[in-house]
Amino acid sequence: MPAETASTPTVDAHALIMLPPLDGLSEEQLRGAACIWCSEGLTTDTAVDLGERRHRRLDGHYSTFPRGCRTHGHRAMVQAIHDHAGMCEQCVDAPETCDLGMALVRLEKAARP
Ligand SMILES: [Zn+2]
Ligand SMILES: [Zn+2]
Numbered sequence: 001m002p003a004e005t006a007s008t009p010t011v012d013a014h015a016l017i018m019l020p021p022l023d024g025l026s027e028e029q030l031r032g033a034a035c036i037w038c039s040e041g042l043t044t045d046t047a048v049d050l051g052e053r054r055h056r057r058l059d060g061h062y063s064t065f066p067r068g069c070r071t072h073g074h075r076a077m078v079q080a081i082h083d084h085a086g087m088c089e090q091c092v093d094a095p096e097t098c099d100l101g102m103a104l105v106r107l108e109k110a111a112r113p
Helices: 071-086 087-092 099-111
Strands: 055-057 060-062
Touching: 055 071, 087 099
Parallel strands: none
Antiparallel strands: 055 060
16 A cells, blocks of 8 residues: 555545534533533533534634534434444445444444443
């Protein structure tokens, strides 16, 4: 395998987690103070980090840091694992060798309610 393919050292497992559309979300939801699915207020103990999301707008880019409650965050991660495994040859052959699949499983374990 050529060396160039190793140019993505960090796997962004968070990017595989499907989030609801940003339109109509409250400011609390956009900055991670409330669950992005159910708008329940979050504390550091209850929040599940969903990673930084970059968004494009007319004058450049901006980032949001969405978070979810454990119920919805965990559910979305289980869904992401299923979605990924269904289209990843590596996960079919040998799941333990897929960096992305393993990263998702780690996130899911940490988010268990
Ligand atoms: Zn929620
Ligand atoms: Zn995989």
